[in-house]
Amino acid sequence: MSNSELDPQEITCPPGPPEVDVEVLEPRLVPLGGPRAMTVRRTLPQRSRSLIGAWCFADHYGPDDVRSSGGMAVPGHPHTGLQTVTWLFTGEVDHRDTLGSVQRIRAGEVNLMTSGRGIAHSEYSTSETTTLHGVQLWTALPEAARFADRGFEHYVTEPVQHGPATVRTFVGSFAGSSSPVTTYSPLVGAEITVPAGSEVRFELDPSYEHGVLVDLGPVQVDGFHVEPAALSYHPLGRTTLVLRTGDVAGRVVLLGGTPLDEEIVMWWNFIGRDHEEIVRFRAEWMAQVHAAADADDDAYGPFPEAWGGAVLPAPELPHTRLMPRKRPPV
Template sequence: MSTPGDLTIEPTEAIEAIEILTPRDVPLGGPRAMTVRRTLPQRNRSLIGAWCFVDHYGPDDVTLSGGMDVAPHPHIGLQTVSWLFSGEIEHRDSLGVHAYVRPGEINLMTAGHGICHSEVSTPATTQLHGVQLWVALPEQHRDTARDFHHHTPRPVPLDGGSEARVFLGTLAGDTSPVPTFTPLLGAELTLAPHATVTLDVDPTYEHALLVDQGEVHLDTTPVPTAHLAYASPNLSLIHISAPP
């Protein structure tokens, strides 16, 4: 189970309502376009905190899907977060950065006042699987200088053989060095079979849980594969479980 985003549950009482956001298929362009599953934005919810885009893709056989081939295109006023579970992507941008992202690594690009970039899966990639997340820059930083950061977070042991990799913010005693302009939490959680993890989180955040594989429960609410679960602020603990 992989969970990019911010996650939490009230420790002493069940959440009255968790909003489940259903993905929709979106092609990335071209006659052999790779399809992504987009859960954010939605008609009734355009933002979760500063997160403004959640695209989830794979696992795809690139001989059938064509892989990722996103030609140079511009961005302004946001940050892009690339996180992979399998495969390899080559990144180039108008800042002069040439970088790769591989499983367990984060590429964060700050568009600021404007940047152009391309992302292409490498010839060695046979299976592509990951997420791309966008972060909206606050108004006072929309015209900030363009920038790029790459980081490989360490695995952090959790209860029952589960683990976390914190790529933005702080969770389970680990803090990512990657800078953001809004307080954020981004982490991949891998749950052991039948495990439950409980984590302290910031109660001022909105929170979201994206399920990569299988089904998990956020408190008592089941969250199906590729769906995004939303919970409002004023919550201070996570309880996430992999049902038997």
């Protein structure tokens, strides 16, 4: 998924987490496209927190009636320095990228795309889809891997029972299940569904910081009331996670990982290490968009013929360099 903001901010993300108790991050609404845009609810990044492990971007959308919104229609757009993780609860999305991958994704399946030095992809909900509901996630690649080869993986998860809860792990290992998709830093991503009127306890890796994004609820997360679309942050050192539901069933997405001890700059769909890199990534993308004579055809890979020239131009860069984000108070 593309960051569809017309004036995206440049974000300098400081390394490492602060030592804080559980905090609840509220989402902000972002339209995904034109006048009939589907609206997404974004909890990462934001001013109070930019990273949870290497997870650096979290959009939650739906359940969305695509007959009125038009669904997901994101033309070809670039990424650098990250992995995209697409996870659906309902509906279908067709993915196509400059590596040559063509994949339809359904609920319970994960698409993971590794940008390496640069990749581009498109995402469209299918004509058969009436309701679209899911999350779009990014992870920042560490320095040693951010110029690795482009990659794409698709994996169909298997549900496992953990007490009354059903768990589908789509990244890493959790609650007795694992996903084989490639990661470049220690990470976990899992969907957890809990019946109404239930309590379930999970063991956590204390070397990870965690986030719990509530999809259906509300859910009591370690005793904190968390409404749908909000995300609770849990710092290092936690060894257990307790989820409790009331009159309605709950569903959450658990995200976690070891802190990314690197400073990164995020702007639009690019992750780099400084302002100059972002400027270069944008210039390379725009050269391909305009098919400039000096365009580096390998910067993002060859555009698929099926796109028919439908690609997103990059927004204009800010005129000033923004200051690094402040860490939340201890």
